[in-house]
Amino acid sequence: MSKWSLISKGFFKENPTFVLVLGMCPTLATTTSAINGLEMGLATLFVLVLSNIVISLIAPVVPDKVHIPVYIVVIATFVTVLQFVMQAYTPDAYQTLGLFIPLIVVNCIVLGRAEAFASKNGVWDSALDGIGIGLGFTLSLTAIGIVREILGSGSVFGWKFLAGDGILAFVMAPGAFLVLGYMMVLFNKLAKK
Amino acid sequence: MMEILIICVSAIFVNNILLAQFLGVCPFLGVSNKLSTATGMSGAVCFVITLATLVTYLINAYLLVPLHLEFLQTIAFILVIASLVQMVEIVLKKVSPSLYQALGIFLPLITTNCAVLGVAITVVTKEFTFGGAAHMLGLGEALVYAVATSLGYGLAMILFAGLREHLAGNEVPAAFKGLPIALITVGIMAMAFLGFSGIV
Amino acid sequence: MALCLTLVCLFCSAVLAGVYALTAEPIAEAERLAQENAIKAVLPEGGSLCDPAGVEVDGAILTYYRYAAGDSTIAYAVKASSIGFGGPLNVMVGVLPDGTVYNTTVLMPMSETPGLGAKCQNDEAFLSQFRGLSPLSVLKVRNDGGDIDAITASTITSRAYVKAVSQAVAAVKLLAAEPAADAAIDLNNEEVQQ
Numbered sequence: 001m002s003k004w005s006l007i008s009k010g011f012f013k014e015n016p017t018f019v020l021v022l023g024m025c026p027t028l029a030t031t032t033s034a035i036n037g038l039e040m041g042l043a044t045l046f047v048l049v050l051s052n053i054v055i056s057l058i059a060p061v062v063p064d065k066v067h068i069p070v071y072i073v074v075i076a077t078f079v080t081v082l083q084f085v086m087q088a089y090t091p092d093a094y095q096t097l098g099l100f101i102p103l104i105v106v107n108c109i110v111l112g113r114a115e116a117f118a119s120k121n122g123v124w125d126s127a128l129d130g131i132g133i134g135l136g137f138t139l140s141l142t143a144i145g146i147v148r149e150i151l152g153s154g155s156v157f158g159w160k161f162l163a164g165d166g167i168l169a170f171v172m173a174p175g176a177f178l179v180l181g182y183m184m185v186l187f188n189k190l191a192k193k
Numbered sequence: 194m195m196e197i198l199i200i201c202v203s204a205i206f207v208n209n210i211l212l213a214q215f216l217g218v219c220p221f222l223g224v225s226n227k228l229s230t231a232t233g234m235s236g237a238v239c240f241v242i243t244l245a246t247l248v249t250y251l252i253n254a255y256l257l258v259p260l261h262l263e264f265l266q267t268i269a270f271i272l273v274i275a276s277l278v279q280m281v282e283i284v285l286k287k288v289s290p291s292l293y294q295a296l297g298i299f300l301p302l303i304t305t306n307c308a309v310l311g312v313a314i315t316v317v318t319k320e321f322t323f324g325g326a327a328h329m330l331g332l333g334e335a336l337v338y339a340v341a342t343s344l345g346y347g348l349a350m351i352l353f354a355g356l357r358e359h360l361a362g363n364e365v366p367a368a369f370k371g372l373p374i375a376l377i378t379v380g381i382m383a384m385a386f387l388g389f390s391g392i393v
Numbered sequence: 394m395a396l397c398l399t400l401v402c403l404f405c406s407a408v409l410a411g412v413y414a415l416t417a418e419p420i421a422e423a424e425r426l427a428q429e430n431a432i433k434a435v436l437p438e439g440g441s442l443c444d445p446a447g448v449e450v451d452g453a454i455l456t457y458y459r460y461a462a463g464d465s466t467i468a469y470a471v472k473a474s475s476i477g478f479g480g481p482l483n484v485m486v487g488v489l490p491d492g493t494v495y496n497t498t499v500l501m502p503m504s505e506t507p508g509l510g511a512k513c514q515n516d517e518a519f520l521s522q523f524r525g526l527s528p529l530s531v532l533k534v535r536n537d538g539g540d541i542d543a544i545t546a547s548t549i550t551s552r553a554y555v556k557a558v559s560q561a562v563a564a565v566k567l568l569a570a571e572p573a574a575d576a577a578i579d580l581n582n583e584e585v586q587q
């Protein structure tokens with residue numbers, strides 16, 4: 001597999017949101033606006049790349065029986081590092097994303113990539129895989145965020161093009177499920193062609 | 194007594210963990226195909242959430258906070274949950290093989306169910322205002338909150354599995370098959386649950 | 394096997410302890426800055442801030458900062474809290490000594506619904522109503538017979554916000570009526586300082 005396809009597969013062929021359908025909780029909860037989706041995607045990207053690198057390094061020496069707990073500990077460490085860094089340098093983003101930052105620990109994408117890719121491949125490839133899947137996740141979240149923000153608040157990335165309110169239901173819980181459902185339909189249609 | 198009632202109504206209906214807080218969505222979409230598996234999963238989640246909340250609350254209050262080790266919270270909680278799930282699996286296998294048969298296959302999935310870690314973190318970090326002043330939850334309230342939340346999870350899961358069983362028999366356009374139509378159905382269900390908002 | 398897991402745990406804990414020590418200062422600094430910015434945002438220019446003190450309104454102790462040029466008080470920044478839709482809602486309110494509201498802003502963390510109640514952070518139509526609000530106006534939302542228009546579909550949050558503002562105004566009226574030393578409560582007890 002070429003280096004480029006390691007990165008690009010995350011955008012479409014193995015898109016974590018629309019094809020693998022992983023990490024649904026942050027996808028639904030943090031996409032109330034484009035910027036929130038983008039921030040969540042980048043936070044996940046950070047953890048994904050670092051944990052992939054470390055796990056690909058330690059995988060050969062970790063006994064098989066305890067590999068899952070060890071991976072979880074590694075991931076949890078990076079998540080906590082991320083929490084501190086965000087609290088210190090981007091406190092606003094930390095406040096908006098709230099609970100979903102520590103919950104990256106149980107995001108199936110991260111553990112999934114560790115188990116399915118990083119534990120069997122070299123450092124360099126694992127890092128690229130992390131970047132690819134992480135960017136795919138970021139793109140999907142941002143796209144969902146853009147749609148929900150346009151419909152729900154009449155703005156894009158905070159820039160308002162519509163006076164007054166949008167259709168409020170789209171920034172609330174039902175809108176998250178509906179937008180994700182319909183975007184998946186669109187993705188399926190496009191993938192068929 | 195009134196406060197317990199408010200916690201229950203709030204956690205089960207108003208702030209339903211699945212439909213309003215989006216926690217535990219992956220297993221929800223994964224096992225809600227059939228009513229029987231949905232019931233099994235709800236039971237297992239209920240059990241683990243309550244137990245995990247009890248243990249993590251105690252660890253946080255009597256170990257991490259006195260020793261100023263709050264920065265280990267995320268790591269400690271996820272390890273506790275992972276080992277709890279393992280332990281429950283082993284104990285259940287020995288004590289009640291029939292219950293193990295019913296819940297066994299769901300248990301490994303629960304470690305990565307964000308509802309469990311989500312509730313555990315929420316009860317020790319968030320201030321609640323159940324009808325009174327803002328305060329951190331005591332152990333009793335935390336347990337009531339955990340039980341009520343997991344009941345809400347079960348309610349949403351079982352209702353949705355019922356809908357999905359009917360859905361399976363219907364013709365839907367090819368692109369909508371499977372998850373998309375399921376998500377749209379959940380969306381409509383979430384809209385119905387919005388009707389509860391503002392009660393407490 | 395168990396040894397390996399223990400080693401990994403120990404190593405990770407050590408790393409975290411290190412990162413924690415490194416970021417502790419920037420985190421405290423960020424929190425201080427957020428608080429300071431909130432106070433600055435609700436006060437007019439040209440004064441200097443005094444140390445925080447407490448004042449009791451309706452049985453609750455509110456923290457306030459006197460803002461003065463020389464001996465004369467220009468305004469007060471009062472931190473008031475009430476209960477919103479998703480949890481506690483803390484509002485920093487700048488009030489002139491005659492009870493006129495200068496400006497208001499929400500303090501983080503806040504747990505109102507994104508896109509609805511959370512608009513109390515930046516909804517101009519809602520927030521502009523408080524700027525220069527006369528002490529004679531009725532501090533309630535219009536549904537309850539007051540003078541404030543609520544944020545669309547977020548009556549509970551709006552009500553909480555207005556309640557916090559009215560508490561702050563009440564606090565300042567109390568402070569302005571009495572010599573500061575009598576109304577002020579020493580903030581050395583833990584409850585207020587947090």
